[in-house]
Amino acid sequence: MSFTPTITRYWQTPFAHGEVLPGEGRFSLTINADLGEDRRVTVLTTSDGTVRAAVTPALAERAGLATGTFSASSFRARLAETGITVHDPDNLFYFPESEHAALQREAAADGVRRLTASDGAAFAAFEAAAPEADRDDAFVELDHWAVVGAFAAGRLVSAASAYPWRDAPVADIGVLTVPDSRGRGHARAVVRALSAYALGEGYEPQYRCQLDNVASAATARRAGLTLFGTWEVVSPDSA
Incomplete structure (x- = not known):
């Protein structure tokens, strides 16, 4: 499956700058002085x-990673021995490049449209109908860069929002559907719309x-996205 150069370049960046140390199997380690603390x-x-x-470089020195050859498992073991933990992995989904043109030509489903500040009352009722844990996981906000909602019988039942991610040409998408309206295609419709x-505005849609x-x-x-891989970063609670 072929993804756009935007995606491949973005994800190559942390691993293409600095000293690349070959590892065992399909693992490689880069010591990159340009990485931020987080x-x-x-x-x-x-x-x-x-x-x-x-x-x-500082973490490599501290964990004894600057020399030697590591596999993915021995690298993780060395981090753990040093008291360094990483977040649970996120799945990264993107649209294959071959799907972009068709996606942009596709008409939005009935009842699906962009949301604005004037939809505040509908959005507040929508949030109140969704479990708090689901709201936290989805991170869908009316004041994000772009928001799309699906209405059924005059009620907002599903919404997806996006914001530019880490100064990259990537729009990170979250989606939330109220429990009594799930399984009806609303989430798929708002994610695609x-x-x-986002594509029309020059951003690559990203679903995590x-x-x-x-x-x-x-x-x-179901929305047509394809798994690119998984991503992990150091936990802020790490030693």
């Missing part, structure tokens, strides 16, 4: 099984969810 450990596992890790808008969020991953696939 990304001092970054791990990307692509869908073909390749694992790339990048660490700052929002993705088409944790590995154990099976329902969210299924929504991504």
Whole structure:
């Protein structure tokens, strides 16, 4: 599956600058002085099984990673021994490049439209109908860069919002559907409509969810997105 150069270049960046140390199997480690403190450990596992890790020189020195040859498992073990933890992985989904033109030509489903500040009352009722844990996971906000909603019988039942991600030409998408309206295609419709808008504005749609969020991953696939890989970064609670 072929993704756009925007995506491949973006994800190559942390692992292409600095000293690249070959590892065992399909693992490689980059010591990159340009990584920020909140990304001092970054791990990307692509869908073909390749694992790339990048660490700052200070962390490499501290964890004894600057010399020797590591596998993905021995790298993780060395981090754990040093008291360094990473977040649980996120799935990364994108549209294949071949799907972009068709997506942008596609008309939005009935009842699906962009939301604005004038939809505040409808959005407040929508949020009140969704469980707090779901709202936290989805991170859908009316004041984000772009928001699309699906209405049924005059009621907002599903919404997706996006914002530019880490100064990259990527729009990070979240989606939320109220429990009594799930399984009816609303989430798919708002994700596709929002993705088409993002592409038209020059942004690559990005859909992230944790590995154990099976329902969210299924929504991504139903919307036509394809798994690019998984991403992990150092936890702020790390030693």
